[in-house]
Amino acid sequence: MPPRTLFEKVWATHVVHEEPGGPALLYIDLHLVHEVTSPQAFEGLRLAGRTVRRPDRTLATVDHNVPTGDRSLPIADPISATQVRTLVDNVRDAGIRFYDLGSPEQGIVHVIGPELGATQPGMTIVCGDSHTSTHGAFGALAFGIGTSEVEHVLATQCLVQAKPKTMVVRFDGHRPAGISAKDMILALIGRIGTGGAAGYAIEYAGSGIREMSMEGRMTICNMSIEAGARAGMVAPDETTFAWLAGRPRVPTGDKWEATLGRWRALRTDDGATFDRTVDVDVTRLAPQVTWGTNPGMVADITGRVPAPRDFDSEADRQAVARALEYMGLSAGTPIEGLAVDRVFIGSCTNARLEDLRAAAGVVRGRRVASTVRGMVVPGSQRVKAEAEAEGLDRVFREAGFEWRNSGCSMCLGMNEDILGECERCASTSNRNFEGRQGRGGRTHLLSPVMAAAAAVEGRLVDARALL
Amino acid sequence: MLPFRTHTGRAAVLPRANVDTDQIIPKQFLKRIERSGFGQFLFHDWRKQPGFELNRPGAAGATILVTGENFGCGSSREHAPWALGDYGFRVIIAPSFADIFFGNCCQNGLMPVVLSADEVESLLGLGADGPLDLTVDLEHCTVAGPQGFLATFTMDAYRRGMLLDGLDEIGRTLKLEAHIAAWERQRDMEGVA
Numbered sequence: 001m002p003p004r005t006l007f008e009k010v011w012a013t014h015v016v017h018e019e020p021g022g023p024a025l026l027y028i029d030l031h032l033v034h035e036v037t038s039p040q041a042f043e044g045l046r047l048a049g050r051t052v053r054r055p056d057r058t059l060a061t062v063d064h065n066v067p068t069g070d071r072s073l074p075i076a077d078p079i080s081a082t083q084v085r086t087l088v089d090n091v092r093d094a095g096i097r098f099y100d101l102g103s104p105e106q107g108i109v110h111v112i113g114p115e116l117g118a119t120q121p122g123m124t125i126v127c128g129d130s131h132t133s134t135h136g137a138f139g140a141l142a143f144g145i146g147t148s149e150v151e152h153v154l155a156t157q158c159l160v161q162a163k164p165k166t167m168v169v170r171f172d173g174h175r176p177a178g179i180s181a182k183d184m185i186l187a188l189i190g191r192i193g194t195g196g197a198a199g200y201a202i203e204y205a206g207s208g209i210r211e212m213s214m215e216g217r218m219t220i221c222n223m224s225i226e227a228g229a230r231a232g233m234v235a236p237d238e239t240t241f242a243w244l245a246g247r248p249r250v251p252t253g254d255k256w257e258a259t260l261g262r263w264r265a266l267r268t269d270d271g272a273t274f275d276r277t278v279d280v281d282v283t284r285l286a287p288q289v290t291w292g293t294n295p296g297m298v299a300d301i302t303g304r305v306p307a308p309r310d311f312d313s314e315a316d317r318q319a320v321a322r323a324l325e326y327m328g329l330s331a332g333t334p335i336e337g338l339a340v341d342r343v344f345i346g347s348c349t350n351a352r353l354e355d356l357r358a359a360a361g362v363v364r365g366r367r368v369a370s371t372v373r374g375m376v377v378p379g380s381q382r383v384k385a386e387a388e389a390e391g392l393d394r395v396f397r398e399a400g401f402e403w404r405n406s407g408c409s410m411c412l413g414m415n416e417d418i419l420g421e422c423e424r425c426a427s428t429s430n431r432n433f434e435g436r437q438g439r440g441g442r443t444h445l446l447s448p449v450m451a452a453a454a455a456v457e458g459r460l461v462d463a464r465a466l467l
Numbered sequence: 468m469l470p471f472r473t474h475t476g477r478a479a480v481l482p483r484a485n486v487d488t489d490q491i492i493p494k495q496f497l498k499r500i501e502r503s504g505f506g507q508f509l510f511h512d513w514r515k516q517p518g519f520e521l522n523r524p525g526a527a528g529a530t531i532l533v534t535g536e537n538f539g540c541g542s543s544r545e546h547a548p549w550a551l552g553d554y555g556f557r558v559i560i561a562p563s564f565a566d567i568f569f570g571n572c573c574q575n576g577l578m579p580v581v582l583s584a585d586e587v588e589s590l591l592g593l594g595a596d597g598p599l600d601l602t603v604d605l606e607h608c609t610v611a612g613p614q615g616f617l618a619t620f621t622m623d624a625y626r627r628g629m630l631l632d633g634l635d636e637i638g639r640t641l642k643l644e645a646h647i648a649a650w651e652r653q654r655d656m657e658g659v660a
Contacts, residue, residue, distance in 0.1 A: 016650045017643050022625045025643060027650055029660070037544070039500035050637070065498065079498040086500050120660060130543040130567060144567055146545035147502075148574035148636075156640045158647055162623060164566075194485055195537035198566055228540060230566055251660065258658070294485055294540075315484050315535060322483075412542075414494045433489040433541060435512050 037128025107380020117247025171208030307331030346377030369458030470633035476530035506553030539568025
C-alpha cells in the first residue's frame, strides 16, 4: 500500500460506493443537528414518506436561536420559538437523542459533540453548519453541509462527495507568550485569503500543533472554513487519547486498547504527498486582529489599517475601500488604540474552558472599562459549570462582565444578543462580515486574551503587555 | 426540482469578490421553517444602499447573476440559493464559488457557471454599458452573449447530470441500499464505533 495521508485513510474507509469518474458515496458516522438548518430537511423526509435511517448516529441540540439570559422564560421571538419547537417535535418523532434547553449538556453543537465523546478519531462527521470543521481536531473528517444534504444524510446515513485536494499547513516553532491558536489560524487566513483553501481538505501539522491542547486544535480546525477549506484535520496523538479517555461514548476496557490501536494508525505516512504545502513560523507571530469585513482582512495588533492603494488589483482596492467605509476606519490608523463599545467572549471558536481561563487571567483584579459592555457566553452548559467550579464566573462578574448561558449568541446575533449600528466589538468569534453580529455592527476578530484586554482598556491593545 | 437545459435571460452584474452568504440572506431570515418565501429578503441590507447594483433599472427581471470570485463564501446556509432562486435567478456566473454554496446551488436547480476571470471581466464590462442578455446552455456547456461573446465551461459529470435531470439525489442513493447495509454490517463485524 503506497504511503497515504490521514485524510486519504479516513476517506477510503468510508466509501460505500463509487462510480468511475464520479463522486463517492460516503458513510456518515455521526450526524449533528441543530434547529436552524433541519426543519426543511425533516419536512422533506415527511413529504417523501421517508424516515431517519440511523437515529442512533444522530445527535441534536438547540444553539443558534436560544436566549443566553433567563432560560426559564419562554423564547420571546415567536418565530424562533416555532423553530425550536419544530426541532423538539422532529427529534421526538424520529427517536433522536436531543439535548434541549434545560439539559446540563446543552450547548453549541461543536462544543458538546467532543464533550460527550461523540466526536472520535477516524469518523466522518457532518452537520448543517460550516463550523463542523471543528471536529477535525480529533482526526475526524468533518464538514458542513446544506439542508438538502441534511435531508439526504437523515434518509440514507450517507453523503455524496467529490474528493477534495489535500493541503498541509505546518505550524512550526514554539508559541511565544500571548500567542494562541486563534492568532495562528487568523494569520494563516490572512496569508492565503478567504478562498485560499477552496477545494482542499487541510491537515494541520508541525510542532506548533503537536504541543497544542485539544481546545487549541479545535479553534484552528473551526476556522478552516474561513479559508474556504472543505475540512481541517489534526492527526490524533496521546493528547487526543488522554482527552477522550473516560468520556461517555468512548470505548472502555479491552475495547479501549483495541480502539487505541486503530486510532494510532490515523496519521499521515512518511512519504505521503499533499497537493499543496503552507509553512507558518509560529515564533514570528504577533497577536492578530481583523480590521475589515472578512477574516482574511487581518493585521498584527502592532500594525496599521491598510490603504486601498497597498493592494495590487482594482477589485481588491475597491473591496478594501468598501470595508474601511463600513468599519469606520481610515487607512494608516494604528490598530492598537481603536476604542471598542462591546466585547464578546463566546462562540464555537473560543468559548471552551481554556479560553475562559485565559481571558480570566487578564481580567482578574481589573475592571471592564466604563465605556464597554462585556459579555461572556460559555460554549456549553458544562463549560459554564466547570468555569463556575473554578470561580471564573466571579472573576468576570466582579470585573463587570455579563456571565450568561450557552448558545451561539452574538457570533451571529440570531437571538437578542446583537450589536447596534456602528458599535465596535472585539469578538472571539469567527466571522466579521458586514452585519454579522447585527446590522451595521463592526466586528474585530481576535483571541480570548486580546478580547479581555480590550474590555479592561476600552480599546484594542496588545494583550502581551497585560500578561 | 426544475431540470436545467438552456436558459436565455437578462443578466445583472454584481462586480464584487467574496460576497458572503450573510449578505445574500441575513441571519434573521433563517428562523423560518419553510423552504420558500426567501426571495423578498435577498441581499436585504445591501438593497438599502443607494447605488446597489441590483437596484438599477437594468437589473429588473434579471435571471442571471454575474459576479466576482469566491461567491457564496462563509456560512453553509442553503437559504442563500433558496433566496436567489426565489427572487428569480436561474444562473450565477463567477470565476469561482465557495464549495458548500456551489453544492447547495446544484441541489436546487440554480446553475453555477465557472468562467475565467477574463471572461467574467468581459461580461461585467458588457453589463456595465447597458442591458445584457445571455444564453446559458448546459447541454453544450456554453455561455453566449452580445458582441459575439462566447465562452465554454466545464462541470463534473455528476452535478451536470443532476441539473439536467432535476435529480432526486436521495432516491438515487436509496437504490444503493444493499451497498449501505453491507457497509454497515462490515463495520459492525469489525467492532468499530
